[in-house]
Amino acid sequence: MSTTKLRKQGSSIVVTIPAAEAKNLDMDREYIVKTDKHGTITLIPQLENPFKNAEKGEFYEEDEWAEMKPVGKEIW
Known part of the structure; x- marks a missing residue:
């Protein structure tokens, strides 16, 4: 185990x-x-932004639940 000190710069x-x-x-x-x-x-490696070079809408996902009607007590 090594030791070190903090210093102001x-x-x-x-x-x-x-x-x-x-x-x-x-x-x-x-x-x-x-x-x-x-x-x-703690030192955490900085990750490159995965959306930096993405085209508009590339990561868009359609709403799978849009056409589903509530049944029972989902809506109070």
């Missing part, structure tokens, strides 16, 4: 990750940083 806080601990991290990738109430820091 301008308006940011920097955490240095020892190289031995970062061997599975992609240096060219952006990460989302989350901290919880206990101070645990």
